[in-house]
Amino acid sequence: MTSNSLKCCINPSILSADFVNLQAELARISNADAVHVDVMDNHFVPNLTLGLPVVERIQQVSPIPLDAHLMIADVDRWAPQYADAGLASVTFHVEASNAPIKLARELRARGAKAGMALRPATAVEPYLDMLPELDMLLIMTVEPGFGGQSFLDVTLPKIRRARAAIEGSGVNVAIQVDGGITEETITRAAEAGANIFVAGSAVYGMPSPEEAIESLRAKGQLAFG
Ligand code: DX5
Ligand code: ZN
Secondary structure, rough: HHHHHHEOOOEHHHHOOOOHHHHHHHHHOOOOOOOOEEEEEEEOOOEEHHHHHHHHHHHHOOOOOOEOOOOOOHHHHHHHHHHHHOOOEEEHHHHOOOHHHHHHHHHHOOOOOOEEEEEEOOOOHHHHHHHHHOOEEEOOOOOOOOOOOOOOHHHHHHHHHHHHHHHOOOOOOEEEEEEEOOOOOOHHHHHHHOOEEEEHHHHHHOHHHHHHHHHHHHHHHHHEE
16 A cells, blocks of 8 residues: 555544533534544553443444544453444553454454554564554554643654555554644654544644544645645
8 A cells, every 4th residue: 555545534532522521522523534532541541531331332322433542451351342342443552461462353353443552662663563463553642641742753753664564564554643633743644654643632622623624634635645
């Protein structure tokens, strides 16, 4: 797959939404490709959001697919249950998994796309051989835990190397970036090789989330050339 055949996907993060009105907040992003659901347990990251019972309800009412980002410890135990809930895509952090290949296979066997996330300082090279086991690689562009942080440009070479490895091996793996994605940074991330963009504050912080999604998507797509 060459970069100009990539489709630019925008997955807004409901971390920046109003947690007491989640169903209404989903309706405000109906033109998004998926909704990014940040699950945090106050162990893997120093913040606590929501867990399986709430995600199951979101799955039942959401008009668009769910893309779960599990920032939790003991993820080998919990992630398969998110796949069982019918989510389109489940992403675990490799730093939290004892058996990432086994886990990716379990997620796929349960009908979800398998995503694997790397913190900003986690190298991608040790994991290149397992790309065929994955549908998506999530390269964090901020330290996970909070919305509204600044994009870390230091992650751009890793995105480039991951894209080169994916194109070189001919596997069909998406590269998602998450953290600090704005109308300005999306161009750099897209040029480096990302094709799925998570945006929290740059979508929900705008007067019209739907217009923000269209504008981000156009900018990302333009950068693919
Ligand atoms: C951070 C979360 C992100 C966060 C992004 O740990 O994984 O999904 O919501 O928020 P922004 O786009 O505001 O950086
Ligand atoms: Zn996230």
